Amino acid sequence: MAKPEIILIGWREWVALPELSIPHIKAKVDSGARTSALHAYYVKPYKRKGERRIKFGLHPYQNNTRIAVDCDARVVDYRAVTDSGGHREKRYVISTHLEIAGQVWEIEMTLTNRENMKFRMLLGRTAMDKRVIVDPGRSYLLGKLPKSARKPLT
């Protein structure tokens, strides 16, 4: 089987989470973080046919609480995570698809309230391993999303 092509990305990129119906979300590419993180302003864990799942709400754009996406994902863990400030918190960990430059692969992400943070999503090392490499001096190598595309279609 051919090895996946390694993609060069900047420290900020627009990526897609197709299983969560999120076609574009700005992510901070964070080599300092082991696990990826995704904003959730509410979480509702539940079971479906014995499988642990979770419903959660996401405001995908910074400073915008009008545009919201209701998501549903598979839960793989509930564990203590330490953030960049040394603050420890128990978080749900989901497994879902990440799409970058036409390539799709499964990643784990912890759900946490990032309402006051600049980036709704952090892309951590386990998601990047053997898939992407990072140029810390450049941004949006995958393309920039015009602000007009962020509004929902009426």
Added chain:
Amino acid sequence: MRTIRPVMPWLAFLLCFGTVLPSLSAEKQTIGWAEQVTIADQEVTLSAKMDTGATHSSLNTPELHLFKKNDESWVKFAVARQDGQILQFEARVVRMVKIKQKGERAQVRPVIHMVLCLGNVLKKVEVNLADRSKFDFPILVGRSFLQDEFIIDVSKKFTTTPHCGTFPETDAMIVPK
């Protein structure tokens, strides 16, 4: 509360950009997510985490003392070498930075200039002095150091050892015993 509809034309637009690898990054060196760095004219070697999520670098200094020198703000702090020896440093405070953490009161930490050596790259950058004693790495290297010379491949670590020329004179000085 409105739900967003997938925007297919823009997704195709984004995908087109992703298939072309920019050649501008080609001459940079690829390093891992953790590397050895030296500070203070190669007196101190530390294991460093490359942090593309941080603008500036951060050094573990659990105890520091602010004082005035010639009407300027200075800071005295200690750094432990890998052999366990403690070295005292003094540096001029460039500015104070407010570090905002989730659900906690903002902390104010001093920022100084330091010269770091990673591979054969020597650069003077801003470093904030933080309490990193709970963390795995004593120093984080941020984007202001890494940009222009480095690409980070997180599947690798400790790919290089510091080998720079003489350090230029710098604000952060070792205090002689």
